[in-house]
Amino acid sequence: MTDMRASVLVVGLVGLLACGSGGKPAEVAVDTTRPWAKPGDVVDSILPMPELLRRFRVGLTQPTELEGGAASRDALAARFIGAIATQDTVALRGMLLSRAEFAWLMFPDHRYAEPPYELDPGIFWLQLTAENSKGVERVLQRYGGQPLALERLTCDADTLQMLRGPTKLWGPCRVRYRTADSTLTRQLFGSMIERNGRVKLVSYNNEF
Numbered sequence: 001m002t003d004m005r006a007s008v009l010v011v012g013l014v015g016l017l018a019c020g021s022g023g024k025p026a027e028v029a030v031d032t033t034r035p036w037a038k039p040g041d042v043v044d045s046i047l048p049m050p051e052l053l054r055r056f057r058v059g060l061t062q063p064t065e066l067e068g069g070a071a072s073r074d075a076l077a078a079r080f081i082g083a084i085a086t087q088d089t090v091a092l093r094g095m096l097l098s099r100a101e102f103a104w105l106m107f108p109d110h111r112y113a114e115p116p117y118e119l120d121p122g123i124f125w126l127q128l129t130a131e132n133s134k135g136v137e138r139v140l141q142r143y144g145g146q147p148l149a150l151e152r153l154t155c156d157a158d159t160l161q162m163l164r165g166p167t168k169l170w171g172p173c174r175v176r177y178r179t180a181d182s183t184l185t186r187q188l189f190g191s192m193i194e195r196n197g198r199v200k201l202v203s204y205n206n207e208f
Helices: 002-021 049-057 073-086 089-094 099-109 121-143
Strands: 149-158 168-178 183-186 192-195 198-201
Touching: 049 099, 049 121, 073 089, 073 121, 073 149, 073 168, 073 192, 073 198, 099 121, 099 192
Parallel strands: none
Antiparallel strands: 149 168, 168 183, 168 192, 192 198
8 A cells, every 4th residue: 555655656746846847857877976977968059058048047937045955964864864754745846956946056157057068958957857757756666655764964075066156066975764674875866955054955866
């Protein structure tokens, strides 16, 4: 019964994530240690970056800071563990970086917005959201509805992606947690984004 309920919740959350991406997720191979690194990263676009970014932002409301999430990385990891255990798909969705936050608070200061990459932000966003849908599905299928408790979070500081500004990225992250019968250390999600005292998840990419 628990497995059936988890499957139904997974379908609903995947639908929410797909809607947030603005389209059907693309199937993209991902480096599990650097989910932002993709084959053929150097892109020769016929459109300048300001125009690519303008098009990506159409229909979005500009945020000034991250909304929701948590006040620290440890607190966010604890919220994530709790949401998986209770199958709270609304909470899981609220922890994730939004398209608007990506468009204004992350991408403009990201390495991929600069030469020689100048990656279309729409392509980058599709890569991230494709892994989010699959990643959260795997974790919910494995642990949804089961007792879970966070013991420790360890994240590497990512000094490569963000070139300037107050936004910081952390990852990969390893989570030590307790289940009903064991204590494990796994990568349950991808990277975290931190800005002015708020932290959210960038990716649900994991090792499952």
